Amino acid sequence: MSTSPATIKDVAREAGVSVATVSRALNGAENVLPHTRQRILDVARELRYAPSGAARSLITRRTDTVGALLPDLHGEFFSELIRGIDQAARARGLHLLLSSSHDDVHEAAAALRAMNGRVDGLIVMSPHADDDFLSQNLPPTLPAVLLNSGVQGARQPVFAVDNFGGARAMTEHLVGSGRRRIAFLGGPAGNFEAQERRRGYEAGLPAGSRPVLLSGDFSEQSGYAAGAALAASAAGERPDALFCANDMMAVGALHAFADAGLRVPDDIALAGFDDIPLARYMRPALSTVRVPIAAMGTKALDALADALDVGDRSRALAQPPRTVIPVELVVRESCTQKFP
Amino acid sequence: MSTSPATIKDVAREAGVSVATVSRALNGAENVLPHTRQRILDVARELRYAPSGAARSLITRRTDTVGALLPDLHGEFFSELIRGIDQAARARGLHLLLSSSHDDVHEAAAALRAMNGRVDGLIVMSPHADDDFLSQNLPPTLPAVLLNSGVQGARQPVFAVDNFGGARAMTEHLVGSGRRRIAFLGGPAGNFEAQERRRGYEAGLPAGSRPVLLSGDFSEQSGYAAGAALAASAAGERPDALFCANDMMAVGALHAFADAGLRVPDDIALAGFDDIPLARYMRPALSTVRVPIAAMGTKALDALADALDVGDRSRALAQPPRTVIPVELVVRESCTQKFP
DNA sequence: CTGAAAGCGCTTACAG
DNA sequence: CTGAAAGCGCTTACAG
Numbered sequence: 060m061s062t063s064p065a066t067i068k069d070v071a072r073e074a075g076v077s078v079a080t081v082s083r084a085l086n087g088a089e090n091v092l093p094h095t096r097q098r099i100l101d102v103a104r105e106l107r108y109a110p111s112g113a114a115r116s117l118i119t120r121r122t123d124t125v126g127a128l129l130p131d132l133h134g135e136f137f138s139e140l141i142r143g144i145d146q147a148a149r150a151r152g153l154h155l156l157l158s159s160s161h162d163d164v165h166e167a168a169a170a171l172r173a174m175n176g177r178v179d180g181l182i183v184m185s186p187h188a189d190d191d192f193l194s195q196n197l198p199p200t201l202p203a204v205l206l207n208s209g210v211q212g213a214r215q216p217v218f219a220v221d222n223f224g225g226a227r228a229m230t231e232h233l234v235g236s237g238r239r240r241i242a243f244l245g246g247p248a249g250n251f252e253a254q255e256r257r258r259g260y261e262a263g264l265p266a267g268s269r270p271v272l273l274s275g276d277f278s279e280q281s282g283y284a285a286g287a288a289l290a291a292s293a294a295g296e297r298p299d300a301l302f303c304a305n306d307m308m309a310v311g312a313l314h315a316f317a318d319a320g321l322r323v324p325d326d327i328a329l330a331g332f333d334d335i336p337l338a339r340y341m342r343p344a345l346s347t348v349r350v351p352i353a354a355m356g357t358k359a360l361d362a363l364a365d366a367l368d369v370g371d372r373s374r375a376l377a378q379p380p381r382t383v384i385p386v387e388l389v390v391r392e393s394c395t396q397k398f399p
Numbered sequence: 400m401s402t403s404p405a406t407i408k409d410v411a412r413e414a415g416v417s418v419a420t421v422s423r424a425l426n427g428a429e430n431v432l433p434h435t436r437q438r439i440l441d442v443a444r445e446l447r448y449a450p451s452g453a454a455r456s457l458i459t460r461r462t463d464t465v466g467a468l469l470p471d472l473h474g475e476f477f478s479e480l481i482r483g484i485d486q487a488a489r490a491r492g493l494h495l496l497l498s499s500s501h502d503d504v505h506e507a508a509a510a511l512r513a514m515n516g517r518v519d520g521l522i523v524m525s526p527h528a529d530d531d532f533l534s535q536n537l538p539p540t541l542p543a544v545l546l547n548s549g550v551q552g553a554r555q556p557v558f559a560v561d562n563f564g565g566a567r568a569m570t571e572h573l574v575g576s577g578r579r580r581i582a583f584l585g586g587p588a589g590n591f592e593a594q595e596r597r598r599g600y601e602a603g604l605p606a607g608s609r610p611v612l613l614s615g616d617f618s619e620q621s622g623y624a625a626g627a628a629l630a631a632s633a634a635g636e637r638p639d640a641l642f643c644a645n646d647m648m649a650v651g652a653l654h655a656f657a658d659a660g661l662r663v664p665d666d667i668a669l670a671g672f673d674d675i676p677l678a679r680y681m682r683p684a685l686s687t688v689r690v691p692i693a694a695m696g697t698k699a700l701d702a703l704a705d706a707l708d709v710g711d712r713s714r715a716l717a718q719p720p721r722t723v724i725p726v727e728l729v730v731r732e733s734c735t736q737k738f739p
Numbered sequence: 740c741t742g743a744a745a746g747c748g749c750t751t752a753c754a755g
Numbered sequence: 756c757t758g759a760a761a762g763c764g765c766t767t768a769c770a771g
Contacts, residue, residue, distance in 0.1 A: 064515065064538045066748055077758045082750055090756055109538050111516030113456035114748035117763045122453065124496070124517075132485050138478035145472050145499055154513070155497045156464070159485055173494070175404065176451030176764080177464075198404045198449055310680070340650070342682035406764055417742045422766055430740055454764035457747045516748080741771085749763085755756105 143356025209251035226259025282311025290319035306331035343392030483696025549591035566599025622651025630659035646671035683732030
């Protein structure tokens with residue numbers, strides 16, 4: 060019993076052949092005698108030999124792994140996203156290296172650089188991922204696709220949700236169904252997506268009407284706080300609709316309303332954004348803007364994998380495509396005037 | 400502009416030193432003149448140099464990565480688990496390599512062997528992970544911990560939820576609150592956890608009372624089907640409580656009951672297992688057995704990381720510990736006799 | 740303080 | 756069909 064795993068050398072010695080032949084036999088090359096191959100296979104099994112990924116990657120320049128740099132792993136949004144990415148990766152025989160929660164830009168930079176030599180390509184979703192950051196830290200020849208990024212002159216393809224259009228559509232729907240005073244609960248200050256959704260909200264309001272902006276941070280807790288504040292305001296001034304920049308805040312607001320005895324949608328309509336699985340389980344079920352989260356992950360990975368297959372990583376696209384992911388209005392109970 | 404990323408050689412050439420000195424400077428070794436170090440740092444930055452993970456791993460025998468072999472990525476259970484694992488990994492500066500959904504045993508075996516040389520240790524949660532499978536496919540010296548495994552003579556530490564105790568406690572609670580006929584909706588046939596939960600259910604029934612067993616597969620859909628079937632049965636024979644082997648099936652059953660006009664808990668009590676985040680959002684909120692899912696992932700990773708730090712991977716424990724994760728009864732509306 | 744050399748475990752031309 | 760050798764990009768004794 061040795062203390063370290065068997066290497067190709069061990070197999071070669073036991074089988075009485077060279078390491079080159081072992082390599083060929085194990086990789087299915089044609090030019091190995093059936094009898095030789097069999098012996099090698101037997102020895103390999105007996106020794107529980109598994110090739111070293113590191114050594115293999117070093118020489119083949121292939122890791123069969125894609126990395127995903129995500130801002131967070133918490134909650135249903137990322138769960139769905141990872142599921143979509145993973146599904147597509149598996150279908151192509153790629154492994155998934157996950158890196159998450161890089162609060163500050165230095166951490167994110169380190170994470171990005173640590174990917175070098177570990178992955179064949181990268182899916183990047185990060186508030187730090189602007190053009191400058193990427194050109195500083197992304198290994199120059201590593202293929203990458205960006206998710207929901209506000210990056211302008213990016214060298215990488217971008218997949219971005221139609222945050223603006225979705226928020227405008229929801230706002231227009233609320234207006235159209237008779238809501239007079241529609242408040243918007245925004246996301247984190249510097250967040251690109253949150254900004255787009257706010258812009259969409261403002262664009263959807265009737266001309267001349269003043270936006271009512273509340274501030275949140277995408278968390279359920281901040282939604283609860285905003286909901287409680289609204290519920291406490293004088294009935295005359297209280298908005299008759301609350302549109303939250305994401306679903307989790309809407310969930311929090313719904314609980315605050317329930318605790319305050321405010322009825323949804325009778326006293327106030329409520330809407331979110333994302334359509335996380337939870338949205339349709341709420342009572343009343345939550346109206347929202349559906350983002351095809353898992354599908355987005357799948358698309359991003361497929362685009363990345365295609366770029367890998369092309370192989371010529373030096374051919375940078377002059378104008379990499381920006382794919383807008385369409386969204387869909389999902390009207391449920393929380394937005395109708397009365398229960399059916 | 401070269402077509403491939405800068406290597407340590409490029410940095411050495413540009414800085415006019417040997418690769419050994421570059422390596423020392425970049426890794427923070429003491430024995431480098433400040434002036435030399437600075438020059439190297441400057442060149443490295445200019446060249447956007449990032450060390451190759453593969454090359455580094457090959458020589459250091461460290462990947463700073465742990466692998467997680469999971470049966471699936473779908474749903475809140477795995478979302479929570481990954482979050483717990485990731486959080487602990489990040490705290491220790493470890494990356495996370497994810498591998499999921501290995502339906503058949505060959506896929507799972509291949510996934511396991513592909514981890515060789517890519518990770519320093521492994522968290523394994525797989526229905527295939529019996530003793531034989533592991534000794535065949537787990538690289539012999541790779542530290543690993545098992546999650547929710549039924550493995551007996553394992554060579555690896557096991558973290559397992561108290562499925563039996565939790566299911567028995569819930570059953571006893573239902574009995575204690577006056578339910579006379581308690582049905583159990585089981586999980587997939589060969590699933591170890593599902594079996595343990597069924598055993599717990601049977602143990603919790605009053606002596607002499609016959610178990611009522613329905614079959615499901617952990618999916619919401621199978622829960623709906625079972626719920627619909629129950630709702631359709633004659634009122635006299637219908638159970639007055641349904642205990643589902645996991646929460647998602649309970650969610651499905653709840654919808655079936657609602658669709659059939661059956662009131663929960665008045666007509667029938669309902670309980671699940673896991674306490675996924677969704678459980679407390681249901682209306683009525685779902686009674687369940689709380690598994691500290693994220694904490695379990697964290698514990699598993701911490702145990703693994705500790706084993707890595709010890710370093711001596713050859714010292715196999717004669718009797719690796721089996722840690723039972725305690726669970727907690729969570730009684731919510733779906734189980735009380737009347738709404739408060 | 741610095742460099743030349745060996746070596747990690749593989750794959751792949753190049754010979755034979 | 757098989758082997759000896761070079762090399763992937765690093766780190767680390769060993770000298771100096």
